[in-house]
Amino acid sequence: MAAYDLIVVGAGIVGSACAERAAAEGLRVAVIEPGPVGGGATAAAMGHLVAMDDDPAELALSRYSLQLWEAYAGLAAAEFSRCGTLWVARREHEYDGIAAKIARLAAAGVRARRIEADELYRLEPALAPGLRGGMLVADEAVVYPPRVALHLLDRARAGGADCRLGRRAVALSTQGLRLDDGSELTGPVLLATGCALPELLPQLPMRARKGHLVITERYPGRVHRQLLELGYADSAHGDADSSVAFNVQPRPTGQLLIGSSREFGVEGREVSWPMLQRMLERAFEFLPMLRELQALRVWTGFRPTTPDGRPYIGAVADRAHTWVAAGHEGLGVTTALGTARLLVDQLLGREPQIDMTPFSPARSLR
Numbered sequence: 607m608a609a610y611d612l613i614v615v616g617a618g619i620v621g622s623a624c625a626e627r628a629a630a631e632g633l634r635v636a637v638i639e640p641g642p643v644g645g646g647a648t649a650a651a652m653g654h655l656v657a658m659d660d661d662p663a664e665l666a667l668s669r670y671s672l673q674l675w676e677a678y679a680g681l682a683a684a685e686f687s688r689c690g691t692l693w694v695a696r697r698e699h700e701y702d703g704i705a706a707k708i709a710r711l712a713a714a715g716v717r718a719r720r721i722e723a724d725e726l727y728r729l730e731p732a733l734a735p736g737l738r739g740g741m742l743v744a745d746e747a748v749v750y751p752p753r754v755a756l757h758l759l760d761r762a763r764a765g766g767a768d769c770r771l772g773r774r775a776v777a778l779s780t781q782g783l784r785l786d787d788g789s790e791l792t793g794p795v796l797l798a799t800g801c802a803l804p805e806l807l808p809q810l811p812m813r814a815r816k817g818h819l820v821i822t823e824r825y826p827g828r829v830h831r832q833l834l835e836l837g838y839a840d841s842a843h844g845d846a847d848s849s850v851a852f853n854v855q856p857r858p859t860g861q862l863l864i865g866s867s868r869e870f871g872v873e874g875r876e877v878s879w880p881m882l883q884r885m886l887e888r889a890f891e892f893l894p895m896l897r898e899l900q901a902l903r904v905w906t907g908f909r910p911t912t913p914d915g916r917p918y919i920g921a922v923a924d925r926a927h928t929w930v931a932a933g934h935e936g937l938g939v940t941t942a943l944g945t946a947r948l949l950v951d952q953l954l955g956r957e958p959q960i961d962m963t964p965f966s967p968a969r970s971l972r
Contacts, residue, residue, distance in 0.1 A: 610636045610768070610793035612953065613782060615775045615806070618648040619751050620931050620938055621798030622758035623946035629765030631950055636791055637759065637767055638783075640774040644755030647800050650817065650907020651939050652855050652863055653749045654832055656691055658937065659710040663916060663964035668937060669714045670960055671944025678749070683757045685750040687858045692721070692729060692831040693741040693838075694852070694892060700836040701738040708741065718743045732828055732895045741836070748832060748855055751939045778806055778928060794927040794953065800910040803918075803932045807925075809971050810918060812933055814908040816869040818882050823900045826860030835892060838866075847871060850885045852892045864889050864896065866936075868909070875906050909935045912970060919945055919965040920952055929953065930967050 610633075614625045617639035629635045642649075655675055657668045678684045695701040704720045711718045721740040727733060729742070763769050774786040782792040783806075797807055801814040835852040848869045855863040867885040872878070882904060889896055912918060912933035922928040929952075931945050948958045948965075 607790050607792055608636070608768070610634045610791060612636075613638065613791050613793050613795045614798060615783070615795060616798035616800065616932075617643045617755065617759055617769075617771070618646050618798065618800060618938070619644055619755040619758070619942040620800075620934060620945055621796070622755045622762065623942040624796055624798055624931055624949055625762035625767050626758040626765070627946040627950045628953070629762040629767045631954065634793075635762060635765070635767040636793075637762065637769045638773055638775045638785065639769075639771050643759050643771065644752035647907055647909055647938060648751045648755050650819065650905065651751045651936075652819065652853070652865060653751045653939055654691070654855060655747045655749060655940050656832070657711060657714065657716045657743070657746070657940075659707050659714070661915065663961070664937065664941075665710065665714050666960045667941050667944050667965070669716060670948075671941045672716075672746075674943035674947065675747070675749075678754065679747070681757065683753045685753065685858050686747055687749075688745065688747040689856060690742060690744040690831045691746040692726075692833050693743070693836050694726070694733065694833060695738040695740050695836045696892070698738060703836070704739070704741045711743070716743065717745060730830060730833065732893055733833075734892055734894055737892075742831075746832065748857070749939065775806060778925070780926070782927070794929060796929040796931060796949070798931045800932055800938075801908050803910065803930070807922065807928070807930070809924070810922070810930065810967055811913055811970055811972065813870060813911045814873075815911045815935065816867075816872045816906055816908055817865065818867045818877065818885055818904065818906050820864040820882070820886065820901050820904050821857075822862045822864070823902050824860035825862060825899055828895065829854055829856045829862055829893070831856070833892070848881065850881075850888045852888050854889060854893060854896070861902070862896070862899065877904050877906060911935045914969070916964055917941070917945065918967040918970070919949055920962055920967055923968045923971060
């Protein structure tokens with residue numbers, strides 16, 4: 607029976623980051639992943655590194671993690687592009703709310719500034735006429751999440767991690783877990799399984815929220831920054847059965863990534879053409895020139911969503927040696943590195959850099 611200091615279940619970007627951090631601390635680490643590395647929610651993500659200000663706890667987590675991402679700015683595999691984020695105000699009340707957003711971000715150490723309409727169109731001439739203004743967060747960036755996940759797992763492996771790819775964890779035990787080949791591993795278990803969390807730990811609620819993304823052929827220079835509507839947070843963190851928001855990202859390849867949609871209660875991975883049309887019509891309202899571009903691919907994915915929208919990060923109170931890092935929904939890429947550092951700090955009995963109370967699994971344990 608193999609023994610470890612940490613058994614990580616799931617090799618998405620969160621699980622890979624946790625394995626890398628634990629191995630870097632000198633822990634004996636095992637990683638269990640039945641599918642491709644970074645092949646779940648990580649592969650379906652846009653890779654936007656962004657600070658969201660609507661929840662103080664998530665803003666603190668995002669800010670902490672964004673600082674850690676700076677170490678990867680020069681990593682070729684990450685395709686790190688500091689394009690900045692331009693939030694677009696279409697209505698007067700959205701524009702009026704920018705000052706409060708800037709103040710909340712500033713309090714967390716994130717620099718942002720208001721953009722008047724004339725500067726908005728100098729920065730992004732392709733935007734639809736009549737927009738009121740916006741907010742620029744110039745230091746934010748985008749990455750290619752699956753390659754980062756693979757890089758992090760390679761680092762974990764170089765640090766001695768035992769990576770059991772193609773194996774599935776089928777049950778937790780009092781001492782560890784059992785795999786689908788019948789083997790038993792002992793040691794603390796970290797579940798970083800996203801939407802699949804209830805398969806091993808039904809005590810923690812998790813809902814899958816489906817999303818669509820479109821990527822275009824190469825059109826360099828059409829869009830320069832990550833563009834979002836200022837009403838995006840209402841879509842991203844709301845509990846409506848379905849919603850769409852304007853979100854367009856310029857990839858370093860010259861392609862454009864177009865999002866976003868969110869749907870509860872949908873299980874199949876097939877493309878929903880009515881939802882796709884609804885999402886694209888939203889994007890066309892802000893960037894009419896998108897109608898002229900050729901789409902290359904459409905794909906879907908599922909975001910893991912907790913009842914209050916915050917991820918579970920920490921020990922499971924009623925199960926000895928069981929830990930969780932899951933439920934990041936649309937911020938998993940942004941917060942992966944911070945999640946890993948904070949989780950391992952708790953595992954080793956160190957004081958985390960931010961208050962972890964809002965992320966405790968105990969708040970939702972049933």
